Amino acid sequence: MLCVWLELSGRVGPSSVLLTMQKTTPREESKNGADLRVNLATEFGLKRCLFQAKVLDPKTGKLRCEGKQGISKLRKQLKAARAECGALAFLLVYVPSQYLDGACGQFSTYEQMSCSAATPGISSTMGATVIPVDALLTPSGKWKKRKEPVGHLAGAFPNGLPFWKVLIELLVCRRGTWAGDPELSMKAASDAEGFITLTMHAEAIDRWDIVKEQAEGLLRAP
Numbered sequence: 001m002l003c004v005w006l007e008l009s010g011r012v013g014p015s016s017v018l019l020t021m022q023k024t025t026p027r028e029e030s031k032n033g034a035d036l037r038v039n040l041a042t043e044f045g046l047k048r049c050l051f052q053a054k055v056l057d058p059k060t061g062k063l064r065c066e067g068k069q070g071i072s073k074l075r076k077q078l079k080a081a082r083a084e085c086g087a088l089a090f091l092l093v094y095v096p097s098q099y100l101d102g103a104c105g106q107f108s109t110y111e112q113m114s115c116s117a118a119t120p121g122i123s124s125t126m127g128a129t130v131i132p133v134d135a136l137l138t139p140s141g142k143w144k145k146r147k148e149p150v151g152h153l154a155g156a157f158p159n160g161l162p163f164w165k166v167l168i169e170l171l172v173c174r175r176g177t178w179a180g181d182p183e184l185s186m187k188a189a190s191d192a193e194g195f196i197t198l199t200m201h202a203e204a205i206d207r208w209d210i211v212k213e214q215a216e217g218l219l220r221a222p
Contacts, residue, residue: 017042017171023196033080036092040170043208045178047170049088050081051130056155058096063150071149079141082133088176089133090166091150099155100124122155125162135159165219172215 018041029035034050041047052074054063065074074091081089101121135158136144143149150157169175 019167019200021198021200029077031080032084033077034084034089038167040167042171042178046180047088047176047178048085049090049170049176050085051090051092052077052081053092053094054150055094056096056099056152058098063093071143075137075141075143075149078133078137082137082141087132087134088170091131091133091136092163093129093131093150093157093160095122095127095129095155097127100127123162125164126155126160128163129157129160130163130166131157131160168215168218172212172219174219 018039020037020039020041022037022039024032024035024037032050034052036051036053038049038051039046040049054065054074056062057064060066063070063074065071078089078091099121100123102124131150136150138144145151152158152160166175
C-alpha cells in the first residue's frame with residue numbers, strides 16, 4: 001500500500017522508503033515474543049516494530065489463544081516484544097469477514113473476497129487490526145483488564161487501528177522515533193534476514209514535507 005501511495009509517477013525522487021516485513025523464526029519468537037517484524041527505513045533513520053499475530057475465530061468469536069495457558073503465553077510474548085522495541089510492539093488480530101462491511105478503502109484486502117459489499121459491520125480495513133502493547137499491558141507487564149484482557153465488540157477492539165494507519169503514522173513521525181544513520185539504516189533493513197521476508201522499496205517525487213502533508217491528509221480523512 002505504501003508503494004501505491006508513494007509512487008506518484010515513474011520518476012525516481014528524493015523521498016525513499018524501504019519497508020521490510022519478516023516472519024520470524026521459532027527461535028526468534030521464543031526470545032522476542034513476536035512472529036512478525038517490520039522495519040521501516042527512510043533518509044531519517046530506522047524504526048523497528050514487532051507484532052504478535054492472533055486470529056479471531058469466526059466460530060467462537062474469541063482469539064484462538066483463549067484459555068488460561070494461551071492468554072498467559074500471549075501476555076509473556078507481548079511483554080517480551082515490548083522489552084525489545086518499546087512502544088513499537090503490537091498485537092495484530094486477523095478479524096474474520098463476518099464482522100466486516102466489505103467496503104473497499106481504495107485498495108483491495110484479502111478479507112473483502114469473503115464478504116458482500118455494504119453489509120453491516122466495521123470497516124474492512126480493520127481485517128488486520130493492530131493494538132499497541134502499551135494499551136494492553138501495564139508498565140510492569142500485567143494485563144490492564146484481567147477479566148477480559150483482549151476483548152472486542154462485534155470485531156471492534158478498543159484502541160485497535162487498521163494496519164495501514166499504523167504504517168502511515170510511523171512514516172510521518174506520529175509514532176516512534178527514527179534511530180541510526182540513514183544510509184546504514186537502509187542497508188540494515190534490506191540485509192535483515194527472516195524466515196520469510198517481503199521487501200518493498202518506494203520512491204516519491206516530492207520532498208518529505210510534501211509527502212508528510214499528504215499523509216496527514218489521509219490520517220485526517222473519516
